[in-house]
Amino acid sequence: MADAAVSVPVSGPECDRQNASRLTRLLAAPSFQKWAARFPLTRRFVRSEGAAMFDLVAGFCHSQVLYALVALDIPKALLAHELSLSVLAQQGRMPPERMAVLLSAAMALGLLKQRKSGLYALTTRGAALAGVPGLAGMIMHHDVLYRDLSDPVAFFRGEVDTELAAFWPYVFGAGAATDPANAARYSQLMADSQRLVADDTLAAVDFRGVARLMDVGGGSGAFLAAVGAAYPGLGMTLFDLPAVVPAAQDRFAAAGMADRVQIVPGSFRDQPLPRGADMISLVRVLYDHSDDTVVDLLAAAHAALPPGGRIVISEPMTGGAVPHRAGDAYFALYCMAMRTGRARSADRIATLLQLAGFSNLRLPRPARPFITSVVEGVR
């Protein structure tokens, strides 16, 4: 572990420091905490604050319980049959008494329940976990991020040679992402998790009146396939790295959309974007890249669109001035571990769009910020 002690600078302009408020210091005082825990008007609040703080302390254990459950395929197994401890222990190749600890932990986390018969079953949340497309895959690849975060102070200082960056090689440029097997692996993970992103983007954006939508960084085409199914008259172009697009051909052929989609392999870092679309989407693309790359990419999108053409950015965003858990305590760390990108707020993305020449910006309130947020602009 790196030295966790952080020295606070003692010199500097007055505006860099101000005494913590008296209330803050009062709340931190053990004697006040003890009194407030007993006082009838404050004790419920103190209890719930304590429980919330304990959840923060123990969150890393909760994540590992979730990971073990998914790695052992328990949600899938319980979706088919309610099962006994001995069957689950046998399937998980562990002693029943250890499996019982895992199952109780999962019950405590609201994922499993136990029938009077002793059989284990999924709760509402457990059933959702088993069914959310791509979620199991996302949970399973968290072992990489977990290792990257094992020394969190070094991680935030930028002293960790993160593994996650190698998991998504394209972030270092097209040249790093030429292996089709590797591209197929990460494209599948993104495609699986794309369904909910596509649902929320379709709910937030009106694609009526669009003649051709170009999805830049569209991966294996899962987003275009969803929009194309919802808007049968829509023409589509998919632009992505050459190693990624073969999977898209198969998807559009299987969906009977091959004649509606033009696939253009290429890198937006090295060449202009194709023209001909009156709308461009960038779904989960900007947060992989630095501001410089994003500024160039948005300028390229502006150049490729006709006047009145629209741009849609859809990806998980931070809360900006009002940070939120999904954006600021997960995606921001995730993007930092990827090293090249950063999670941005909707306001920041709107500013970058304005800089690229877009106007009439729309920032619809996201239905599920942990799935995606949307910013739209017009050329």
Ligand SMILES: CC(C)=CCC/C(C)=C/CC/C(C)=C/C=C/C(C)=C/C=C/C=C(C)/C=C/C=C(C)/C=C/C=C(C)/C=C/CC(C)(C)O
């Ligand atoms: C009838 C009864 C019994 C009850 C009625 C009550 C009722 C209606 C209950 C609802 C039950 C239900 C259907 C629940 C559904 C829940 C759903 C849909 C939950 C969805 C959860 C989604 C989650 C948690 C998504 C997580 C996504 C993650 C972690 C994505 C990560 C993506 C990353 C890291 C992308 C990386 C790409 C890169 C490389 C950065 O570019």
Ligand SMILES: C[S@@+](CC[C@H](N)C(=O)[O-])C[C@H]1O[C@@H](n2cnc3c(N)ncnc32)[C@H](O)[C@@H]1O
């Ligand atoms: C996080 S994935 C998102 C894929 C898809 N839009 C989705 O949401 O599932 C980012 C995509 O951007 C593509 N990409 C990265 N760098 C690129 C570049 N220089 N030119 C074109 N596409 C690129 C990647 O190959 C990948 O398919």
